[in-house]
Amino acid sequence: MNQSQDVLHVEEIQSVINETHQGDRDQEIIDSWRRCIQVHELNPFERRSAYILPEENLREHVDEAEDLLRTARFGLETLYQEIVGYNYVVLLTNSQGVTLDYLCDPDKESAFRKAGLYLGAEWLEEKVGTNGIGACIYTGKPITVHKTDHFHASHISLTCTAAPIYDPFGNLAAVLDVSALQAPRSKNSQSFAQQLVSIWASRIEMAALINNYKSEWLVTFSKSSVFLEIAPDYAISLNSSGRINGMTSKALALLNPKKGIHQGNEVLNELLSDYFELRMEELPLMNRNTPVHKRLVRMHNGETYFISATQTRQPVRNTLGDTPYKAYGVLHGGDKKMESIAHKLDKLVEAEVNILLQGETGTGKEFLAKYIHGMRRVPGPFIAINCAAIPENLIESELFGYENGAFTGARAKGKIGLIEQANGGILFLDEIGDMPLNLQARLLRVLAEKEVMRIGSSKTKHIHIRVICASHRNLRELVEAGEFREDLYYRVAGITFTMPALREREDLKWLINRILAKQHKGQKESVTTISREAEEVLLQYGWPGNIRQLENILELAKLLGEGHINLSDLPEEIQFGGKSKSDPSITFKTSAEQDPESISLYDLLEEMNWNISAVSKRMGCDRKTIYRHMKKAGISVKRLSHQWTENMN
Numbered sequence: 001m002n003q004s005q006d007v008l009h010v011e012e013i014q015s016v017i018n019e020t021h022q023g024d025r026d027q028e029i030i031d032s033w034r035r036c037i038q039v040h041e042l043n044p045f046e047r048r049s050a051y052i053l054p055e056e057n058l059r060e061h062v063d064e065a066e067d068l069l070r071t072a073r074f075g076l077e078t079l080y081q082e083i084v085g086y087n088y089v090v091l092l093t094n095s096q097g098v099t100l101d102y103l104c105d106p107d108k109e110s111a112f113r114k115a116g117l118y119l120g121a122e123w124l125e126e127k128v129g130t131n132g133i134g135a136c137i138y139t140g141k142p143i144t145v146h147k148t149d150h151f152h153a154s155h156i157s158l159t160c161t162a163a164p165i166y167d168p169f170g171n172l173a174a175v176l177d178v179s180a181l182q183a184p185r186s187k188n189s190q191s192f193a194q195q196l197v198s199i200w201a202s203r204i205e206m207a208a209l210i211n212n213y214k215s216e217w218l219v220t221f222s223k224s225s226v227f228l229e230i231a232p233d234y235a236i237s238l239n240s241s242g243r244i245n246g247m248t249s250k251a252l253a254l255l256n257p258k259k260g261i262h263q264g265n266e267v268l269n270e271l272l273s274d275y276f277e278l279r280m281e282e283l284p285l286m287n288r289n290t291p292v293h294k295r296l297v298r299m300h301n302g303e304t305y306f307i308s309a310t311q312t313r314q315p316v317r318n319t320l321g322d323t324p325y326k327a328y329g330v331l332h333g334g335d336k337k338m339e340s341i342a343h344k345l346d347k348l349v350e351a352e353v354n355i356l357l358q359g360e361t362g363t364g365k366e367f368l369a370k371y372i373h374g375m376r377r378v379p380g381p382f383i384a385i386n387c388a389a390i391p392e393n394l395i396e397s398e399l400f401g402y403e404n405g406a407f408t409g410a411r412a413k414g415k416i417g418l419i420e421q422a423n424g425g426i427l428f429l430d431e432i433g434d435m436p437l438n439l440q441a442r443l444l445r446v447l448a449e450k451e452v453m454r455i456g457s458s459k460t461k462h463i464h465i466r467v468i469c470a471s472h473r474n475l476r477e478l479v480e481a482g483e484f485r486e487d488l489y490y491r492v493a494g495i496t497f498t499m500p501a502l503r504e505r506e507d508l509k510w511l512i513n514r515i516l517a518k519q520h521k522g523q524k525e526s527v528t529t530i531s532r533e534a535e536e537v538l539l540q541y542g543w544p545g546n547i548r549q550l551e552n553i554l555e556l557a558k559l560l561g562e563g564h565i566n567l568s569d570l571p572e573e574i575q576f577g578g579k580s581k582s583d584p585s586i587t588f589k590t591s592a593e594q595d596p597e598s599i600s601l602y603d604l605l606e607e608m609n610w611n612i613s614a615v616s617k618r619m620g621c622d623r624k625t626i627y628r629h630m631k632k633a634g635i636s637v638k639r640l641s642h643q644w645t646e647n648m649n
Contacts, residue, residue: 009148009156010044013037028139029149032130035138036151040126047154050116051127053098058120061098068174068204069101070394071211072165075176075204076103082196083178089117091177093133097124100174108181115158117179128152132160136175140164142198146187159183161193163201168209168237168246169268176201205248209235210389216240217283219272221305225292228306240552242272242280275299276307277612281573283309284361284544300613310388311361311548331371333510337500341368344495349375354447354492357470359499362546365470368499369428372468380425380465383418388431396439396455403456419452423463432492433471433478437485444488467492502543502550511547512538515554528558530565537567541574601629 013033016025036042053061062069072092080090080103089104089112099121104112112118116128125134129151135143142163150156162177178193210218216239220232227233234254237246244267247255255275256267273279277298278286286295286309297307332338348355349372357365366384373382390398401417419427429435435443446452447467451460469492478484502508512535516528530538534557543549553574560569567575608614616626 009153012148013044013151025149028135028141028143029130029145032125032135032138033151035125036129040129042126042129042151044129044151044153046152049154050114050118051122052113052116052118053120053122055120058098058100061094061096062100065094065100065174067211068165068208070397071207072174072176072204073101075200075207076101079176079178079196079200083193086180087182088178088180088193091117091133091175091179093123093175093177095137095172095174097122097127097133097137097175099123111181115155115181117158117181129155131155131158132162132179133175133177136162136164136177137172140172142194142201144187144190144194146190147183147185149187157182159187159190161190161197163194163197164249165201165204165208166249166252168248170247170249170252173208174204176204202248202250205250206232206235209237209246209248211394216311217242218310219283219286219307220310221297221307223305225296225306228292228295228308229288232308234305236272238272238283240548241556242283243269244272245269278307279573280571281544281549284311284549298611302611302613311545331368332505333507333514335500335505335507338505338507341497341499344497345372345375348495352466353494354466355468356475356493356496357468357499358474358496359470359472360501360546361472362548363499363501364547365499366428366430367547368497369426369468369470373426380423381421382426382428383422384428384430385418386430388434395435396442399439400442400452401454403454414454414456417452417454419446419463419465420454420461422465425465427465427467429467429469429492431471431473432469433473433475433484437483440485440488444485444491447488447491469493502546508539509535511550512554515551516558528561528563528565531567534565534567534570537570537575605630 016030016033017037036044069092076090076092080088083090084105087105087108089102089108091099092101093099099117099119102112102117102119104117109118116123122128123131123133125131125138128134130145131150132143132145135145142161144159144161146159148156150158150160158179158181160177160179162175164172165174165176167173176197178197184190218235218237220228220235222228222231222233224233234251235248236244236251236255239245244255247267252267277300286297286307288308292306295307296304298304331342355369355372357368359365369384370382385398387395397415397417399417399419401415401420404414446463449460450463452463453460475484475489475493479486479489502511505511512530516530538550538553545552553571554565556571557565557569604615612626
């Protein structure tokens with residue numbers, strides 16, 4: 001741009017600031033220009049050279065964002081492949097506008113660096129004026145800043161399209177940007193670029209939520225049943241009580257549209273049931289084993305979504321010195337299936353045979369793996385990794401480790417993989433059925449050769465480990481479906497144990513007492529007791545979440561009971577879920593404004609098209625009361641999903 005064009009650009013900025021002319025500029029650009037003049041006191045005539053942070057300062061920013069960089073790297077690479085050949089550079093900055101990762105054509109790297117489209121460059125609005133990254137940080141929304149939209153004359157040749165990336169708590173974490181040195185004339189030409197950037201920003205958010213590792217449940221939902229499992233629109237993480245402890249920005253905007261994406265604290269710690277007509281004990285049914293048309297759930301605002309729920313745990317655990325054999329003594333309290341497992345383990349404890357644990361989620365597969373580790377009293381650690389809880393692009397580096405400089409964002413000194421860490425001990429691979437096929441081949445080689453090679457290395461290291469694998473999915477069926485390698489199956493399934501579901505066990509009373517005793521270990525107060533009525537309800541309940549659900553319920557009841565658990569200390573769904581012989585014809589009295597005659601609950605649900613909110617309004621009570629009476633009457637909530645599906649067809 002020549003000097004006369006610079007003058008015209010400055011004159012336009014001045015006319016906009018003075019409100020004498022607006023032209024065809026977007027309001028976001030106009031607002032940014034005003035901030036640059038009135039707040040930041042910048043000079044649009046100034047041609048600034050790009051400022052690149054010194055390496056030591058950049059390293060501090062990179063280290064701080066290490067987890068996000070590792071999570072986002074696959075997204076950056078895939079995005080770059082979609083725009084390669086169009087002279088774009090892909091940038092990832094933190095919320096301070098510092099570029100932490102980038103991808104570009106190596107032949108044009110020098111030109112990109114000169115323009116500031118490079119590692120370590122700063123793009124905050126108050127430092128470099130109106131630009132895509134800075135405007136995105138300020139507004140929190142996707143934006144394109146094209147050619148003369150830029151404030152400083154030195155940036156007028158550029159086009160920058162950026163989208164925000166939020167952390168699971170609703171805070172701005174990063175900005176994903178694609179920029180070009182020579183922009184096309186039309187700003188509309190960047191609409192496709194903005195769509196791409198927004199899509200991959202959302203995917204990185206999703207991966208970061210999964211990679212947060214602090215939730216007990218991950219719930220994804222979508223308007224489309226087709227894309228629910230492969231590209232869901234929204235995601236929420238929950239703790240064991242069903243309270244929200246993280247979410248994607250789209251989910252936050254859906255749950256709290258009036259407050260906006262910057263008000264994550266307004267939603268955190270709220271119950272999922274505050275937003276959806278879905279109770280916590282129903283979550284185990286909302287997985288891939290249930291047909292998707294039966295997973296249609298209604299929000300309280302009337303909108304319906306297809307839901308997928310996955311029970312997660314901390315994916316990587318090192319329990320060196322943890323010996324559950326000493327801590328818990330025995331595996332069971334007289335259950336025949338568990339007794340058979342214990343008897344076989346006594347014979348195989350020192351044998352060099354790999355073990356496969358099958359069974360429903362929450363049945364104690366990891367506990368049994370730790371029990372085996374304690375029985376063997378091996379000198380090495382117990383290393384556990386949940387293959388389903390780590391994004392696919394991170395599993396390889398977690399398992400095998402990497403050398404210095406193996407990829408952008410890698411630690412300067414490299415990283416020891418979990419397989420190496422388990423040397424001399426036990427490697428527990430939970431949900432191995434979710435391991436990608438390409439990594440299955442590498443794992444097979446490790447087990448066959450007893451050698452491991454880090455990413456970026458040409459050297460192998462000899463290891464001695466015992467592998468215990470677990471899956472709630474039938475691996476034999478996955479083999480037949482081509483989703484799991486047959487040769488790896490026979491390698492890991494030296495012997496297979498199937499953990500019984502809690503509803504099948506004969507020692508539930510013993511488990512209740514053991515769990516209560518365990519919770520009081522090391523505490524001064526007396527052991528919590530439980531009333532006969534409460535115990536009877538617990539014994540009758542179906543426990544879809546198995547032992548994990550039982551532990552969570554007892555922990556909550558212990559806090560409420562303060563030393564003695566009564567029936568009222570149990571969640572309502574547990575209280576009424578144990579009464580299978582309740583009268584299904586239970587009736588209500590309508591509110592004073594309505595017909596005073598009694599009406600069948602089932603008939604009322606049918607009349608109101610199974611809309612719980614409408615029923616509660618008709619009866620003059622809250623929704624929890626309706627659910628409680630449904631449970632007492634033996635009316636399954638599962639009917640709701642079925643009914644909504646029929647209504648939509």
